[in-house]
Amino acid sequence: MxxxxxxxxxxxxxxxxxxxxxxxxxxxxxxxxxxxxxxxxxxxxxxxxxxxxxxxxxxxxxxxxxxxxxxxxxxxxxxxxxxxxxxxxxxxxxxxxxxxxxxxxxxxxxxxxxxxxxxxxxxxxxxxxxxxxxxxxxxxxxxxxxxxxxxxxxxxxxxxxxxxxxxxxxxxxxxxxxxxxxxxxxxxxxxxxxxxxxxxxxxxxxxxxxxxxxxxxxxNSWKSGSCFQEIEVPETEDQGPEEVEAAMRKAEERAGRKEQGMADGTDTPTSTGHIRYKHKHFQWAPQFGDVYQSVEDAPPGNDxxxxxxxxxxxxxxxxxxxxxxxxxxxxxxxx
Missing domain, CATH: 3.40.1210.10 (Survival protein SurE-like phosphatase/nucleotidase)
Incomplete structure (x- = not known):
């Protein structure tokens, strides 16, 4: 083949x-x-x-x-x-x-x-x-x-x-x-x-x-809110995909081992009623616990x-x- x-x-x-x-x-x-x-x-x-x-x-x-x-x-x-x-x-x-x-x-x-x-x-x-x-x-x-x-x-x-x-x-x-x-x-x-x-x-x-x-x-679905976390506005370049993925795998490993055994925003209205936004940066940081909890809560037979x-x-x-x-x-x- x-x-x-x-x-x-x-x-x-x-x-x-x-x-x-x-x-x-x-x-x-x-x-x-x-x-x-x-x-x-x-x-x-x-x-x-x-x-x-x-x-x-x-x-x-x-x-x-x-x-x-x-x-x-x-x-x-x-x-x-x-x-x-x-x-x-x-x-x-x-x-x-x-x-x-x-x-x-x-x-x-x-x-x-x-x-x-x-x-x-x-x-x-x-x-x-x-x-x-x-x-x-x-x-x-x-x-x-x-x-x-x-x-x-x-x-x-x-x-x-x-x-x-x-x-x-x-x-x-x-x-x-x-x-x-x-x-x-x-x-x-x-x-x-x-x-x-x-x-x-x-x-x-x-x-x-x-x-x-x-x-x-x-x-299943994400239950814990955003999959992004607010981070300090960086002075250097963003992390590359390899670094981000490595950090996520560490989180997945912690959740996997456990399986085996946001602050409010500060956007404010002005006197004219228009919203003024605080400058923020965000990083992809999904809550893997949502996935593992959904598996625990579901009946047998799923992947x-x-x-x-x-x-x-x-x-x-x-x-x-x-x-x-x-x-x-x-x-x-x-x-």
Whole structure:
């Protein structure tokens, strides 16, 4: 099978993208042809966006063989602005300065023709879970799979749900081995009514012996108010996406471990009645506790519950905004 792999975490990195090299290597060992197009940097929480008006430029990543060093995968490689010569035998991935959805478009239609048609797009493995609606609706991982689906290609969004971030190679390898088996099974038994599957694999010991469950996506919402916090107006540049994502993952880890065991504004009216606004800066800081509490409050059977219990969750999805039924006819406005 020819599989296109993308993600929203960027090229291999112990800090921001620790899983993709393991999955690609496992897919290749299983006999699949794997083509890789990734964002050149962290693109989490971007959904199915494209950067309109942005000229997309590729670079080329050559991964080193995947080995274990100091208790972690090495996740190293070199990057070049030019591709290898046509006759070169070294493995090479494409990096683009855009979004996961754009990576899918470019991978499907602009590269890899000599390898034959792409049978399946795998988006991930995401660094962290993509269970429940509030995570999934903003997920770049699911966004990449959605893009493939609207292009008429079967797609799987794959996420690894961590409970701590020690990146144990044995646990990651177990998750990748299970993922390959599950990818093969889903592709071979694809339900024609499904556009994509969202898969969450928990990073736990011996995950291959745990249950794999069909689940529904838990429909939840943010309960604690704004997902932004006010910050002091900075004198220096904003943090980059990698720094912000790292801080958010620390918060997710704290919430995950707990799962296992705003001040008023100062806007004031003037004597003329017009509002005068205080100059403020804001930082994306979602309250992950909302998600974990919604899982605790919901009955079993949803994707969040399955991950919490250490099971692999498989949620069949359609790539559309499904309308609410039983609305029809003309709308008449009153006087």
């Amino acid at each position: 020819h599989i296109l792999v993308t993600n929203d975490d960027g090229p291999p990195s112990n800090q921001s993208s620790p899983y993709v090299h393991s999955l690609v290597t496992s897919l290749q060992k299983a006999g699949h042809t794997v083509s890789v197009v990734l964002p050149h940097t962290q693109r989490s929480w971007i959904g199915k966006a494209h950067l309109v008006g942005h000229s997309v430029k590729p670079s080329y990543f050559r991964p080193d063989p995947l080995t274990v060093e100091n208790g972690r995968f090495n996740n190293t490689g070199t990057t070049s602005n030019r591709p290898l010569p046509q006759h070169a035998q070294d493995e090479e991935w494409i990096l683009v300065d855009s979004t996961p959805a754009s990576c899918v478009q470019i991978g499907l239609f602009h590269y890899f023709k000599a390898r034959g048609p792409i049978d399946l797009v795998v988006s991930g493995p995401n660094y962290g879970r993509n269970s429940t609606a509030v995570f999934s609706l903003s997920s770049g991982t699911i966004g990449g799979a959605m893009e493939a689906a609207v292009c008429g290609v079967k797609a799987i969004a794959l996420s690894y749900a961590f409970f701590d971030r020690n990146h144990d190679p044995e646990i990651i390898s177990g998750a990748s081995a299970l993922s390959v088996r599950l990818i093969d099974h889903l592709f071979a038994n694809w339900d024609p009514s499904v556009h994509l599957y969202s898969v969450n694999v928990p990073l736990v010991e011996d995950v291959g012996s745990h249950k794999i469950l069909w689940t529904e996506m838990l429909q 969040g519950w399955a991950v919490k219990e250490g099971y692999t969750s498989v949620t069949p999805l359609r790539a559309n905004f499904m309308h609410v039924p039983n609305f029809s006819g003309e709308i008449k406005l009153g006087s």
